[in-house]
Every structure is written in C-alpha cells, then in structure tokens.
Amino acid sequence: MPTLDDALGAIEESRDLDGLYAAFGALSSQLGFASFSYIDIRELRAGDGLPFYQTSVRADFARTYEDEGFILHDPVFARAAATNTPFLWTDLPDFAATARGTKPRRVLEAAYDHGYTQGYVLPVHALDAAGRPASSLISMYWTQQPEELAAGTPRWLRLAALAYHERALALRGVRDGLTPPPPLTGRERDCLLWACRGKTIAETAIILNISDRTAKFHVENAMQKPGVHTKPHAIAMAVHLGLIAP
Structure with a gap:
C-alpha cells in the first residue's frame, strides 16, 4: 500500500x-x-x-x-x-x-x-x-x-x-507561458487586512494614519494585480495565499 x-x-x-x-x-x-x-x-x-x-x-x-x-x-x-x-x-x-x-x-x-x-x-x-x-x-x-x-x-x-x-x-x-501576478506591497496587504475585518476605507485610513485617497489607492492596486474586480474577491485570494489572516 x-x-x-x-x-x-x-x-x-x-x-x-x-x-x-x-x-x-x-x-x-x-x-x-x-x-x-x-x-x-x-x-x-x-x-x-x-x-x-x-x-x-x-x-x-x-x-x-x-x-x-x-x-x-x-x-x-x-x-x-x-x-x-x-x-x-x-x-x-x-x-x-x-x-x-x-x-x-x-x-x-x-x-x-x-x-x-x-x-x-x-x-x-x-x-x-x-x-x-x-x-x-x-x-x-x-x-x-x-x-x-x-x-x-x-x-x-x-x-x-x-x-x-x-x-x-x-x-x-x-x-x-503564464506568470504569477505581481506581489502585494506591505501597505496593500494592510489595507486588505482591515477590509477583511470589516473596516471601511475611511476607517482603514484612520487606523493606518493615511489619507482616504491613499487607502483607496492601495485597495484598488490590490484588486488590479491579480486581475479581480471586487474587493471581496481580492480579500479571498489574499487569505487563500496566506498573505493576510482574518
């Protein structure tokens, strides 16, 4: 066997x-x-x-x-x-x-x-x-x-x-000839992590001491890199890859 x-x-x-x-x-x-x-x-x-x-x-x-x-x-x-x-x-x-x-x-x-x-x-x-x-x-x-x-x-x-x-x-x-998506930056992972924990863009900006615009920019980048179109999808992929822990 x-x-x-x-x-x-x-x-x-x-x-x-x-x-x-x-x-x-x-x-x-x-x-x-x-x-x-x-x-x-x-x-x-x-x-x-x-x-x-x-x-x-x-x-x-x-x-x-x-x-x-x-x-x-x-x-x-x-x-x-x-x-x-x-x-x-x-x-x-x-x-x-x-x-x-x-x-x-x-x-x-x-x-x-x-x-x-x-x-x-x-x-x-x-x-x-x-x-x-x-x-x-x-x-x-x-x-x-x-x-x-x-x-x-x-x-x-x-x-x-x-x-x-x-x-x-x-x-x-x-x-x-497929290649993996570009890796997420530390700040992109941080923004996805707080989004995963139910925080809004404004709340994430306060927690990370950055502007709302910057927080939104990082979340959008974290969606664009793997080629997904929604924040929940980006979160799910990051959790699956072990990049963030809910």
Whole structure:
C-alpha cells in the first residue's frame, strides 16, 4: 500500500503533464482503482467543447461519454464545484434509483454498462499560475464490489489529489507561458487586512494614519494585480495565499 509521502514525492518529481498523469495513474492502480479522470471544471460551459482533462478510462466508455454529451448532464461537476469534501457517485440524488430515465442517471448507467461499479470524486480548488481561482475534480473509477471502496480508501488521498491539481496548474502555466501576478506591497496587504475585518476605507485610513485617497489607492492596486474586480474577491485570494489572516 502506498503512503502519502510516496504519492507526494512522485507528484512533485513530475516534470511534465504526461509524467504527472503516469504518477497518479500508478497511485490509482496501487489503491485498487481501475482508472481515473482529472477534469478542469472551470471550462465546463455548453458549446465550448471539452475542457482540459486527463483520463485512463476505457476508450469505449470515453467515446460513449462524449457521443452522448454526458459532460452537459453529469451531476458530479456541480457538486465538485461547491464542496471540498470527497463523495461517491451514489451520494448524488441525481444518481438515485428514483431518477431512472433522466439524463444524469443515464451517465451512471453508462458507467455500470462499462464495468464501473462505483466512483470516488475528489474536488480540488487552488489558484492557477496567473493567480486565478481554478477548480477541478479527480474521479476514481472502481470495478470491484461497491461496498469495498470506502473501506479501502486512505484519508490522505484528498491531499494527494490537491497536490496533483496544484502541480497540473503549475505545469500548464509553464506550458502556456503564464506568470504569477505581481506581489502585494506591505501597505496593500494592510489595507486588505482591515477590509477583511470589516473596516471601511475611511476607517482603514484612520487606523493606518493615511489619507482616504491613499487607502483607496492601495485597495484598488490590490484588486488590479491579480486581475479581480471586487474587493471581496481580492480579500479571498489574499487569505487563500496566506498573505493576510482574518
């Protein structure tokens, strides 16, 4: 049985996306999964084609999934976008027996038809190389008895999934020539910190002994650098990156 150190070591040592895919595929196999998919759920918009993905599922299942347009009806994407908690396919109401005949239910039935008895989904959220929020999921495909899945899945797998996501984002950033946003200055961090704590521009100016105009300037810069358009978004990114603590 692999350990978390084994998994993280293989992921961190990957020098390209193919190597990363191979490393996680080996981990998936060692844990008893038949295959896995990594899918960028930011790009799942009708009419925009397929998002970035890596998958080791059976070729016939992949063809069925694409030919049937299941990507527009698969409920795992909405669930993964709204949670950090791993879940099973059968945790979703859209996959319940009462949903027979619906398009989401058909996604699960197609998986069954191709030998997949259960799936384990790991939502992963981070920032890409340009500092933008990036959400993906890793779906692990099981072909053994469904009840054996939960008992054999290590708790650290979600950490390995997040490491995979962060490494994939970094490697895609290098491939696409993306660069991280300019760092925030100390004063910009200070202004965001007090905004995070509920202070207005005027109150922040008093606390920092600067003018209202200067406080507003620093907040606007802190929004402009990562390319966001609202103060709450800038605050959220700064907290996520560890630049400020609420």
